[in-house]
Amino acid sequence: MNQDNFSDLQIADIDARKEKLDDFNIEQIHFPGFIQSHGVLLVLEEPRLKIVQVSNNTESFLGIPPETLLNHSLSRFFPRTQIRNLKKIIARNEFETVNLVKLKLKKDGEYLFIDGVLHRNNDGVLIIELERSAYRDDLDFISFYHSLKSAAANIQKTSNLQEMYKFIVQEIRSLVKCDRVMVYKFNKNWDGEVVAEDKREDIEPFLGLHYPDADTQACRKFYAAHWLRVVVDVNAESAALLPVNYPEINLSNSVLRGLSQCHREYLQNMGVCSTLVMPLKRSGQLWGLISCHHYTPKQVSYELRQACEFLSQIISSELVAKEEAEDYDYKIKLKSIHAKLTEYMSIKKNFIDGLIADRPNLLDLANAQGAFIYWQGEFTTIGNVPQNPDLERLVNWLKNNIQETVFETNSLSCLYPESEEYKNIASGLLAISILPKNYICWFRPEFVQTVKWAGNPHNTVVEKVDSEGVVRLSPRGSFAVWKETVRFNSLVWKSCEIEAVKDLRSAIVNIALRQADEQAKLTQELERSNEDLEKFAYVASHDLQEPLNLVSSYVQLLEMRYRDRLDEDAKEFINFAVDGVTHMQTLIDDLLTYSRVGTQDKKFVKIEMEDIVNRACTNLQEKIQTNEVTIMRDRLPSVFGDRTQLIQVFQNLIGNAIKFRKEEKPLVQIRVEENEDHYLFSVRDNGIGIELQFSDRIFTIFQRLHSRDEYPGTGIGLALCKKIIERHEGTIWFDSELGKGSTFYFTIPR
Numbered sequence: 001m002n003q004d005n006f007s008d009l010q011i012a013d014i015d016a017r018k019e020k021l022d023d024f025n026i027e028q029i030h031f032p033g034f035i036q037s038h039g040v041l042l043v044l045e046e047p048r049l050k051i052v053q054v055s056n057n058t059e060s061f062l063g064i065p066p067e068t069l070l071n072h073s074l075s076r077f078f079p080r081t082q083i084r085n086l087k088k089i090i091a092r093n094e095f096e097t098v099n100l101v102k103l104k105l106k107k108d109g110e111y112l113f114i115d116g117v118l119h120r121n122n123d124g125v126l127i128i129e130l131e132r133s134a135y136r137d138d139l140d141f142i143s144f145y146h147s148l149k150s151a152a153a154n155i156q157k158t159s160n161l162q163e164m165y166k167f168i169v170q171e172i173r174s175l176v177k178c179d180r181v182m183v184y185k186f187n188k189n190w191d192g193e194v195v196a197e198d199k200r201e202d203i204e205p206f207l208g209l210h211y212p213d214a215d216t217q218a219c220r221k222f223y224a225a226h227w228l229r230v231v232v233d234v235n236a237e238s239a240a241l242l243p244v245n246y247p248e249i250n251l252s253n254s255v256l257r258g259l260s261q262c263h264r265e266y267l268q269n270m271g272v273c274s275t276l277v278m279p280l281k282r283s284g285q286l287w288g289l290i291s292c293h294h295y296t297p298k299q300v301s302y303e304l305r306q307a308c309e310f311l312s313q314i315i316s317s318e319l320v321a322k323e324e325a326e327d328y329d330y331k332i333k334l335k336s337i338h339a340k341l342t343e344y345m346s347i348k349k350n351f352i353d354g355l356i357a358d359r360p361n362l363l364d365l366a367n368a369q370g371a372f373i374y375w376q377g378e379f380t381t382i383g384n385v386p387q388n389p390d391l392e393r394l395v396n397w398l399k400n401n402i403q404e405t406v407f408e409t410n411s412l413s414c415l416y417p418e419s420e421e422y423k424n425i426a427s428g429l430l431a432i433s434i435l436p437k438n439y440i441c442w443f444r445p446e447f448v449q450t451v452k453w454a455g456n457p458h459n460t461v462v463e464k465v466d467s468e469g470v471v472r473l474s475p476r477g478s479f480a481v482w483k484e485t486v487r488f489n490s491l492v493w494k495s496c497e498i499e500a501v502k503d504l505r506s507a508i509v510n511i512a513l514r515q516a517d518e519q520a521k522l523t524q525e526l527e528r529s530n531e532d533l534e535k536f537a538y539v540a541s542h543d544l545q546e547p548l549n550l551v552s553s554y555v556q557l558l559e560m561r562y563r564d565r566l567d568e569d570a571k572e573f574i575n576f577a578v579d580g581v582t583h584m585q586t587l588i589d590d591l592l593t594y595s596r597v598g599t600q601d602k603k604f605v606k607i608e609m610e611d612i613v614n615r616a617c618t619n620l621q622e623k624i625q626t627n628e629v630t631i632m633r634d635r636l637p638s639v640f641g642d643r644t645q646l647i648q649v650f651q652n653l654i655g656n657a658i659k660f661r662k663e664e665k666p667l668v669q670i671r672v673e674e675n676e677d678h679y680l681f682s683v684r685d686n687g688i689g690i691e692l693q694f695s696d697r698i699f700t701i702f703q704r705l706h707s708r709d710e711y712p713g714t715g716i717g718l719a720l721c722k723k724i725i726e727r728h729e730g731t732i733w734f735d736s737e738l739g740k741g742s743t744f745y746f747t748i749p750r
């Protein structure tokens with residue numbers, strides 16, 4: 001991936017060194033023990049404001065040596081009115097909002113105008129820092145206030161992020177009057193990129209340069225809690241705090257706080273002399289930095305610092321709104337795709353069809369080139385996706401490694417190296433888990449990019465031997481552009497796309513659960529009503545048999561006993577009654593057989609189909625003879641099945657072939673075909689034929705195509721055949737030509 005090849009050992013070593021350096025830097029940020037020498041720092045003991053610690057540069061700044069100041073009250077050196085103001089601020093204890101006191105002191109016969117900035121450090125110690133005032137009267141301040149107001153308004157007026165960045169750098173540079181202002185944005189790995197820049201024309205641009213995470217690691221913690229950091233002159237000597245044996249003092253809230261050795265070297269290596277940096281925070285989280293560079297020493301007044309703090313807070317509060325406005329049209333489009341997909345999903349029986357069958361589809365929702373749905377162990381794919389075995393392994397990897405319900409990466413191979421093989425399809429992955437272990441995943445192909453780094457990002461720390469011969473860690477010496485070709489990465493998934501798939505997830509969870517629920521209920525109901533029906537049919541046919549026998553016996557008795565006394569009409573009526581009873585008897589028998597098919601859990605045994613057909617023919621003996629039927633048959637194999645039921649099947653099929661005959665003598669042909677996993681049996685006749693449009697109907701119970709006057713029957717025969725064949729895990733169907741004959745086919749597994 002990189003131009004340099006680092007071994008794991010080297011990388012581990014670099015990491016360890018970076019860590020050491022960070023600890024050191026963090027320590028130096030809070031307790032440097034020295035300050036920048038353009039100002040003076042005094043540590044005061046309350047309530048007398050006794051000076052207990054002081055920077056060693058007071059003589060050059062105030063004209064008073066540190067020894068003279070130490071252990072005396074501040075009131076000894078400043079006029080009473082000024083001390084009174086100062087005490088008022090201390091009494092209010094609101095250092096966050098008001099902490100400036102204007103001071104005036106005579107030095108070498110001239111007045112020295114001083115800004116005194118008061119604050120308490122994290123341990124509650126009172127500190128005052130003195131700097132030269134920038135504004136002697138209020139005139140400058142008014143015009144300054146106006147330019148600040150217009151800067152804030154301009155920034156707020158911008159319509160999108162890019163435009164806002166542009167205004168930020170322009171407005172801040174015109175306020176601070178420095179050589180370069182940059183907006184520096186962190187990505188999710190904390191590497192940063194210069195996304196906007198305004199600069200002196202003659203200096204080289206940094207726009208588009210990337211800076212590694214290590215460059216800002218130490219200072220990021222500081223900016224989480226503070227709004228500004230100023231370095232006035234990176235080359236100036238620092239001023240140590242006296243007395244040196246005084247307990248180390250926490251200076252993290254101090255404006256004058258000295259630079260760590262590493263920070264100083266970093267800026268020196270960059271060739272920068274003075275900096276002012278403000279954090280940009282999005283919803284309270286560090287998002288980026290506004291960084292001002294100057295190539296000669298530059299003092300930034302208290303007022304200007306306040307203004308910059310104020311601006312960075314305004315910009316921070318604008319970030320969310322501007323990011324929301326970003327890609328506005330695209331977001332609207334995604335919303336409408338979401339609405340369509342939700343509609344399709346709820347119309348279709350199965351939510352998966354709703355996601356892939358129409359346009360827009362799953363791919364459109366995340367601007368992806370391929371996607372798959374893994375639902376209840378089955379894959380449904382759309383677009384360009386890896387091979388099925390690859391998908392299976394990827395799903396297993398997701399199951400074992402990803403806990404989040406929504407997961408995205410634009411460099412899948414970093415986490416899952418196997419995916420390198422299909423980088424042209426899936427370098428980027430966006431995945432949602434619908435229910436545990438059920439996923440929808442979107443893919444994006446590799447998009448090769450060149451990243452310009454400010455210096456080699458793999459060598460942020462080097463070892464240096466200092467003047468005393470000690471080996472020290474030091475920031476990299478070169479910031480020359482270092483190009484890196486980034487492979488195995490896709491275009492990043494936009495936050496609005498991630499939001500869109502999150503919304504889809506909620507919709508699917510609702511719809512899929514509802515559909516699964518409905519399906520389960522339906523199946524349950526169906527099973528129950530099937531069971532009820534079978535029970536009913538069984539009980540009813542069983543119980544009806546007895547009274548029917550009674551009716552039949554009495555009608556026959558009536559006919560026998562009173563034969564002589566009955567007239568012809570009465571005899572005919574009795575015949576009708578006997579016919580009815582006979583038909584009802586057949587119906588009940590058939591129904592009973594039908595209802596028993598599923599309830600008989602008799603084990604299948606090996607049976608000779610030859611015997612089965614023989615038996616069926618024997619049962620039909622009378623009809624075969626009466627109708628002068630010719631039966632032609634293949635030699636039939638043996639199968640596993642239920643003997644009685646298979647006899648029933650042949651008996652019904654041959655019976656129908658005879659019953660639905662034409663004028664000509666019936667010819668029935670029984671054939672078998674041997675296939676890889678099943679036998680295909682067929683019973684062909686030369687009868688009246690069936691219209692193919694009734695192909696479904698005739699296998700339904702009680703469905704007949706003829707009246708009983710034309711052809712007798714109950715309409716149960718074929719339904720019974722279907723039930724039996726299905727119980728044998730086979731299928732049954734027919735082919736026919738009206739007027740020419742029909743062929744019934746059924747299969748039995750081998």
Ligand code: ADP
Nearest residue numbers: 656657660698704705706713714715716717718
């Ligand atoms: P049934 O024979 O008692 O009427 P079936 O379920 O066996 O009931 O058949 C249903 C219907 O299918 C029959 O009424 C008939 O219309 C049609 N049918 C079945 N077999 C044939 C066949 N071999 N030739 C023509 N029609 C048939």
